[in-house]
Amino acid sequence: MLLYVRRVLGICLGLGIFFLFFLVFRLPAQAADFNVTTSPLPVILTVKPGQTISTILRVQNSGTEATQLKVDLKKFKADGDSGRPTLLDRQPGDDYFDWVSFSKTTFDAEPQAWNDVVMTIKTPPTAAFGYYYAVVFSNAGPAPQASKTGSAVSGGSAVLVLVDAQAAGEKKELKVTSFTSDKKLYEYLPAYFKVTVHNSGNIFLAPSGNVFITRGSKTVATLDLNPGGGNILPGTDRTFNVVWKDGFPVFELKYDHGQIVSDKNSNPVQQLNWDFSKVNRLRFGHYNAHLLLTYDNGTSDVPVEADVSFWVVPWKITSIIVLVLVLIGIGIWTSGRGLVRRVRKKKPESKK
Secondary structure (H helix, E strand, C coil): CHHHHHHHHHHHHHHHHHHHHHHHHHCCCCCCCCCEEEECCCEEEEECCCCEEEEEEEEEECCCCCEEEEEEEEEEEECCCCCCEEEECCCCCCHHHHHEEECCCEEEECECCEEEEEEEEECCCCCCEEEEEEEEEEECCCCCCCCCCCCEECCEEEEEEEEEECCCCCCCCEEEEEEEECCCEECCECEEEEEEEEECCCCCECCEEEEEEEECCEEEEEEEECCCCCCECCCCEEEEEEEECCCECEEEECEECCEECECCCCCECEEEECCHHHHHHECCEEEEEEEEEEEECCCCEEEEEEEEEEEECCHHHHHHHHHHHHHHHHHHHHHHHHHHHHHHHHHHHHHC
16 A cells, blocks of 8 residues: 555656656747847948048947847938937948948847947948938847838847048038917917928038027027937928926926826826916017028038917916906995095085
8 A cells, every 4th residue: 555655656656757857948048138229329420431430329228138139230220300210220332331341240238237249331422312221130030121110120229320421512501391289379388380491402411509599589498400410411301399398387398107197088188387486577578589490511501591480378367467457446436426425425524
């Protein structure tokens, strides 16, 4: 009997070890999170045709495990007027891909360590105007698929490299095609402005400048245009957003536990912020927004100007103030009328 029990226990123990071994080796390994940081972004290079230029691209494995990275070369174009890039694979005729070489195309990346990759571009004498590269860092494995969400790709991260091959016939020209406010009448700030700029030249350009908010002859605000130094590719438009929000009260996004609250249509909900330390910034009246955009045409800074006017009328506050003044006026008029009547009644008595 004891021998039988031992045999049963042995069989059970053997089956347990077998299933444990089976599960351990059948469970899929957890892939390490792919998390890299690249610098700088973007890279702007200027080179004469026939010359060679190099730049250092830096990539950090920001994850917690070592990984092997590879370097791929793509190109990019503008995605509409948003300024976001769309990454594209090499196409027939893209001979400028052959000008590029890297100091290494695969390498081991330790956690939190920065790795330098030297990118060298050897331009031929026939190089002219602009070339737009995207250097993609990804896991050494299947090639990443391009994404239209920016300079990131699925399973990778890209550094944008813009090359200006300064050949004869280079033309640098920008035109403001639209400068608008989203409303002509605001109750409260913020006021939103859109500046659409067209690059009518043949090389990328980065405009700069300001939007000056004036009331009468007084400048009440100076807003930056394109503070990030975003470039406009030739033959494309780019829209820059400028916001004036220095007022009292002012609409701000509503947050709940750090998340933006949205309505049933997925639009962000705004609420009024009554910061009484800024009560002196109550905006009322007619305002003008003056755009002063500048760009470098190669020899000097060229100014481009535009204007848009709008009103700020806090009608609720104004209505309350008017109502209070009317009530005060009625009270004064009623009191004055009663006083006059009492005076008139007293005058006959004084004559007797």
